[in-house]
Amino acid sequence: xxxxxxxxxxxxxxxxxxxxxxxxIGLYRRSWCWPATVAACAASALAAWSxxxxxxxxxxxxxxxxxxxxxxxxxxxxxxxxxxxxxVFMIAMVSLLVAIFSRTVVINETAGKEHFFYTLFQMLIVxxxxxxxxxxxxxxxxxxxxxxxxxYALIAMGRGRAAFSCFNYIMMxxxxxxxxxxxxxxxxxxxxxxxxxxxxxxxHEQDLFQTSTIHIGFLFxxxxxxxxxxxxxxxxxxxxxxxxxxxATSALAAPIMTKVSIYVMIRYMYTVFDPNFxxxxxxxSDVVVWLAVxxxxxxxxxxxxxxxxxxxxxxLVIAEVGYMVGGAWLxxxxxxxxxxxxxxADGLMTAALFLSAGAIYYKRKSYNVTALKGxxxxxxxTMGAFALAALSMIGIPPTCGFFSKWYLISAxxxxxxxxxxxGLLFSSLxxxxxxxxxxxxxxxxxxxxxxxxxxxxxxxxxxxxxxxRDEAPLSMLVPMWSASLGLVLLGFYSGEVxxxxxxxxxxxxx
Amino acid sequence: MKKVGLLTVLLTGALLMVGVFxxxxxxxxxxxxxxxxxxxxxNQAEKETAVPNLVTAVLxxxxxxxxxxxxxxxxxxxxxxxxxxxxxxxPLVQARKRTESREKRAEKRDAGxxxxxxxxxxxxxxxxxxPTIQLFAFYVVGHGHHSPGGGFxxxxxxxxxLILVAMxxxxxxxxxQFSERRxxxxxxxxxxxxxxxxxxxxxxxxxxxxxxxxxxxYPFTDEIMARSHSMLVVEIGVALTVMSxxxxxxxxxxxxxxxxxxx
Numbered sequence: 040x041x042x043x044x045x046x047x048x049x050x051x052x053x054x055x056x057x058x059x060x061x062x063x064i065g066l067y068r069r070s071w072c073w074p075a076t077v078a079a080c081a082a083s084a085l086a087a088w089s090x091x092x093x094x095x096x097x098x099x100x101x102x103x104x105x106x107x108x109x110x111x112x113x114x115x116x117x118x119x120x121x122x123x124x125x126x127v128f129m130i131a132m133v134s135l136l137v138a139i140f141s142r143t144v145v146i147n148e149t150a151g152k153e154h155f156f157y158t159l160f161q162m163l164i165v166x167x168x169x170x171x172x173x174x175x176x177x178x179x180x181x182x183x184x185x186x187x188x189x190x191y192a193l194i195a196m197g198r199g200r201a202a203f204s205c206f207n208y209i210m211m212x213x214x215x216x217x218x219x220x221x222x223x224x225x226x227x228x229x230x231x232x233x234x235x236x237x238x239x240x241x242x243h244e245q246d247l248f249q250t251s252t253i254h255i256g257f258l259f260x261x262x263x264x265x266x267x268x269x270x271x272x273x274x275x276x277x278x279x280x281x282x283x284x285x286x287a288t289s290a291l292a293a294p295i296m297t298k299v300s301i302y303v304m305i306r307y308m309y310t311v312f313d314p315n316f317x318x319x320x321x322x323x324s325d326v327v328v329w330l331a332v333x334x335x336x337x338x339x340x341x342x343x344x345x346x347x348x349x350x351x352x353x354x355l356v357i358a359e360v361g362y363m364v365g366g367a368w369l370x371x372x373x374x375x376x377x378x379x380x381x382x383x384a385d386g387l388m389t390a391a392l393f394l395s396a397g398a399i400y401y402k403r404k405s406y407n408v409t410a411l412k413g414x415x416x417x418x419x420x421t422m423g424a425f426a427l428a429a430l431s432m433i434g435i436p437p438t439c440g441f442f443s444k445w446y447l448i449s450a451x452x453x454x455x456x457x458x459x460x461x462g463l464l465f466s467s468l469x470x471x472x473x474x475x476x477x478x479x480x481x482x483x484x485x486x487x488x489x490x491x492x493x494x495x496x497x498x499x500x501x502x503x504x505x506x507x508r509d510e511a512p513l514s515m516l517v518p519m520w521s522a523s524l525g526l527v528l529l530g531f532y533s534g535e536v537x538x539x540x541x542x543x544x545x546x547x548x549x
Numbered sequence: 550m551k552k553v554g555l556l557t558v559l560l561t562g563a564l565l566m567v568g569v570f571x572x573x574x575x576x577x578x579x580x581x582x583x584x585x586x587x588x589x590x591x592n593q594a595e596k597e598t599a600v601p602n603l604v605t606a607v608l609x610x611x612x613x614x615x616x617x618x619x620x621x622x623x624x625x626x627x628x629x630x631x632x633x634x635x636x637x638x639x640p641l642v643q644a645r646k647r648t649e650s651r652e653k654r655a656e657k658r659d660a661g662x663x664x665x666x667x668x669x670x671x672x673x674x675x676x677x678x679x680p681t682i683q684l685f686a687f688y689v690v691g692h693g694h695h696s697p698g699g700g701f702x703x704x705x706x707x708x709x710x711l712i713l714v715a716m717x718x719x720x721x722x723x724x725x726q727f728s729e730r731r732x733x734x735x736x737x738x739x740x741x742x743x744x745x746x747x748x749x750x751x752x753x754x755x756x757x758x759x760x761x762x763x764x765x766x767y768p769f770t771d772e773i774m775a776r777s778h779s780m781l782v783v784e785i786g787v788a789l790t791v792m793s794x795x796x797x798x799x800x801x802x803x804x805x806x807x808x809x810x811x812x
Contacts, residue, residue: 040754048757055621055744062628062737066730106614107747108759113589115614155632162625169618181618188622192629202633225568231581241581255568 043093047104047117049086050131051168053079058161065154072157073142079161080135083168087131094124100542103174111174112237118174121543122310122379125536126302127171129383130295132525133390134164136518137294140394141287143512144401148285149196156196160291162189167295171302176223176311177233179303183219183267187212190296193288194280204279211276215266218259225256226311235311248316257317260307268300268360271334278341278353282406286397289349293356294390298382301363305378308367314549318370325456327368332462334361339469347406348396351473352389355432358466359385365463366447369454372544377446379540384431384439384529391428391522395421398511398519411477412484417509420516422481427523429474431530434467439529446537599777605694609780613758617743620700620787624740627794631733634806668717675717682710690788694777700784704791711796720804729800729808732793739790743783 042049057079065072093102102124104117119127138160149156166186173179191212195205227233229252230241247253262273269277277297281289308317318324338358342351363385366378396406398421403410415422431438444467451460510516529536573580594606608616690703715723747758755762760779761772770778804810 040751040756045751045757048751052744052748052751052757056741056748058621059624059737059741059744063734063741066733105756106758107610107612108756108761109611112586114611149632152632152635155628155635158628159625159632162621165621178612178615178618181615181622184622185618185625188625188629192625192632195629195633221565228572228580228582231583231585231587233586241585250571252568252571255564258564 043089045104046086046089046093047102047119047172048106050083050090050127051165051172053083053086054134054161054164054168058158058165061161062154062158065157069151069153072153073138073145076138076141076157076161077135080131080138080164083164084128084131084135087128090119091124091128094119094121095539112232112234115178116174116234117172118236119172121539121541122306123171123302125379125383125540126299126386127168129386130164130167130171130299133294133386133522134168134291136390136394136522137287137291140290140397140515140518142514144286144397147401148198148287152196156193156285156287159189159192160287162186163193163291164295167299170299174235175233176226176235176238180216180220180223183216186296186299187216187267190288190292193292194284197284197288199283200279201283201285204276204283208276208280211266211273215263215273217263218266219263222256222258222260222263225252225259229253229256235306239311239313243313248313257307257312261304264300264304264307265364268297268304268364269357270360270364271330271337271357274334274338274357274360277357278350281353281356282347282350286400289353290390290393290397293353293393294386297356297360298363298386301360301367301378301382304364305367305375309375309547314370314547318549324368324370328365328456328459331361331365331368332458334358334364335462335466339466339473343469343473346408348399348408348411348477349393349406352392352396355392355470356389358470359389361466362444362447362463365459366450369450369456369459370549371450371453372541372547372549373446373453374450375547376537376540376544377443377450379544380439380446380533380537381443383536384443384526387522387525387529388428388431388440391424391519391526392432394515394519394522395425395428398515399425401515402509402511408477408480411480413486414481414484417486417507418511419508421511421519422478424516424519424523425481426478427526429478431526433471433474437530438526439533440526442530442533442537597773597776598780599773600694600780602694602696604697605699605780605784608699609694609783610760610776613747613783616783616787617740617747617758620743620790621740623794624736624790627736627797630798630801634801635808636806671717675713679710679714682706682713686710686788690784691781693784694780700787701791703784704788705795707788707792708795708799711792712799715796715799715803720800721809724800724808727796729797732797732800735793736790736797739786739788739793742786742789746779746782746786 057075061072061075064075090102094100100121102119105111106115106117108114145153145156163186166182166189169182170179170186173182191205191209194208195202226238229247229250230238232238232241242248242253266273281293284292308314335358338354338361342354342358345351345354363378363381366374366381399411399414399418400406402418427438431440434440434444444463448460448463451457451463577583590603590607590611594603595601598606598610600606686703686706689698689706690700693699693703711723711727749766750759750762751757753762753765760776763779764770764772764775767775767778800808
């Protein structure tokens with residue numbers, strides 16, 4: 040096999056070996072952990088790009104890789120098609136950017152434990168990439184375990200209430216994973232197979248869609264991934280967990296973990312199960328779309344009400360989950376295209392926002408909204424990247440946020456679901472209010488020293504105000520700007536990306 | 550809120566039961582789970598891998614990728630304990646310094662290793678027992694692909710031996726023999742041994758973890774025996790990781806993360 044044929048496995052193997060070697064190196068030289076992590080993530084992104092190219096070039100838009108060389112239903116298979124190639128590439132790119140960014144914050148926030156941090160960091164990437172790549176239902180559960188376990192540890196490494204909010208997350212996450220596993224078990228007892236495509240084939244051939252076991256299995260898998268993606272009534276764990284986590288953790292987990300769960304949902308709805316089965320059962324799809332509308336509205340409102348920048352962003356993640364779930368459940372091709380495109384766009388947007396928020400925190404030591412005052416004079420580049428990401432979040436044309444929203448709105452009109460259209464427009468308006476208020480603070484406000492508890496003799500501990508410009512280091516600016524420019528780039532190339540996605544969507548029969 | 554929770558639990562339970570009514574009969578040899586893939590494993594596993602223990606064949610060859618990742622789950626669990634619990638000298642430990650003097654006083658009180666006075670009977674018993682435990686563990690690991698056993702089980706038995714030593718001779722003394730750093734390195738090396746075997750296959754031109762090409766590495770084997778041998782190598786890696794990680798989890802939990810004074 041040539042190196043290119045190994046690429047689907049290499050996407051995952053680079054960070055996997057990277058994690059193991061990082062720990063070994065880190066036991067002796069802690070300062071080498073960061074370069075090792077960045078190198079592994081860069082190689083992984085390269086392999087992901089090579090896979091995307093192969094998928095685009097292959098006639099049926101499919102690249103497979105047989106783990107251990109066994110033929111699929113017997114062994115495990117990696118299966119990359121037009122649906123997950125883009126998602127995996129987005130995950131690999133975001134991981135690379137966050138890895139570069141993490142250089143200074145990890146030393147600051149988890150001093151002495153860098154080697155543990157970076158090992159778990161790469162294991163989280165392995166887990167999420169694996170969920171995106173695998174074509175095996177049980178293998179997906181194993182990756183779910185890896186990603187959840189390492190994200191629990193990474194979140195609990197934060198300060199303050201991190202441990203408590205992580206405990207809530209562990210409870211919810213474990214319940215979600217159990218639901219998923221139960222669902223897979225139900226499918227297995229009826230079909231006897233674990234390979235996703237094979238399960239689908241057996242269910243079609245033996246016409247199992249009418250049996251109650253399959254119905255309940257689908258429901259359990261759905262509830263499992265909904266908990267994992269923090270979909271509306273099951274979202275309570277997310278804001279605190281992401282707010283109190285260390286900067287690098289939230290910047291990595293927020294863009295990739297919820298998005299990959301949405302990918303899993305779409306994969307199950309359209310590849311394993313059948314749209315006729317999913318939507319052919321009375322009011323079920325309508326209920327889900329209305330839940331998505333509530334998620335958008337509630338998420339946006341809560342974000343508006345919060346006083347902490349990171350908390351705002353965490354609630355926006357919940358609102359964005361509503362966009363994608365709604366799009367996937369509108370039961371038309373435009374909605375599905377919009378949802379898949381929004382997975383990539385939103386991953387990049389969330390990354391850009393969390394990265395710039397992290398840089399602001401690094402300099403100001405505060406997530407309060409008032410700490411943003413006058414930031415355009417102090418950190419013009421950081422705020423520039425933040426503004427660009429904010430524009431994309433609102434949905435202003437040259438950025439990719441506009442195109443995904445365009446697709447989602449036209450899908451809502453096509454389906455005649457005006458509640459969804461209204462909810463989406465309303466949520467965009469709230470985003471506009473929220474971000475323009477922040478930008479106004481940053482542009483017109485006077486620099487305000489954030490509140491820091493005074494130490495002995497009035498000396499301020501841990502915070503030194505510098506006069507004039509006080510920009511974040513280059514290791515932060517580069518990934519931040521790459522993410523923000525990536526948003527514009529994805530906007531410009533949205534035609535190509537959507538043509539690529541529609542190779543998957545075209546095969547779905549509604 | 551409690552009522553909502555109860556209602557949800559009842560609803561989920563009811564749904565599970567509804568699904569159960571539709572299940573194939575208990576022990577039905579013609580149920581899909583028994584008829585489809587399992588038949589292949591039962592009929593072909595020994596021919597294809599030369600391993601009589603079917604569970605090991607599925608675990609370490611057909612679905613070896615899952616097992617590699619499950620091993621790394623154990624590895625991650627150990628690291629997670631370190632990431633959360635292990636106290637490293639630095640700003641985080643400043644607060645603990647104050648309570649240290651109290652600890653020192655307590656330590657002086659029960660001088661003589663950590664914990665209670667060493668008990669002659671217990672120590673002698675452990676001295677006699679430990680080699681047997683370890684030998685049995687090696688048997689479980691080494692014979693895992695021929696009889697019940699394997700890397701996970703053997704690793705746990707090895708770890709139990711180490712923990713027994715730590716409980717009788719004190720954690721401090723045990724850590725002198727088997728240090729924290731060595732444990733972490735072994736944990737990483739165990740997974741590396743597993744994944745490295747897979748990578749070697751990929752480097753030799755087949756898929757990751759496709760052991761059949763390794764016949765060129767082992768002397769006097771054919772493609773099928775190469776699979777059997779590789780399973781042994783892989784199980785050793787699993788055992789290494791499980792042993793060191795469980796031992797370190799114990800050391801962390803027993804000493805509240807400072808690796809000084811155990812139970």
